[in-house]
Amino acid sequence: MNTILKRITIDDELCNGRPTIRGLRITVQTILEFLLTGTxxxxxxxxxxxxxxxxxxxxxxxxxxxxxxxxTLREMAA
Structure with missing residues (x-):
């Protein structure tokens, strides 16, 4: 967990609050998508x-x- 806290940052002012790597404009999601597509x-x-x-x-x-x-998934009124 310690490594994660040093490398993954969440800042409301950066990338719409999505988790990024070390405060760079590279999101965790971007990297995971690359890995999942076989890159x-x-x-x-x-x-x-x-x-x-x-x-x-x-x-x-x-x-x-x-x-x-x-x-937990909850149904929301439409």
Whole structure:
């Protein structure tokens, strides 16, 4: 968790409050989408030279930690 807190930041003034990597304008979602489409970590690091391998790992760990939470779906009136 400590690595995640150092690398994943949430700021209402940056990227509409979406989680970003180290306060850069690169969202966790962007990196996860690249990984899910099969883009290699090496290619992501080439395309985003400001990123480090640890940033990619922090994105994956962040997603895993979100899935560890309990969620409840509620119907909302239309």
């Amino acid at each position: 290699s970590e090496e290619e992501i690091l080439h395309q985003y030279p400001v990123l480090e391998k640890e940033d990619l790992e922090a994105c994956k760990q962040f997603a895993i930690q979100l899935m560890e939470r309990k969620y």
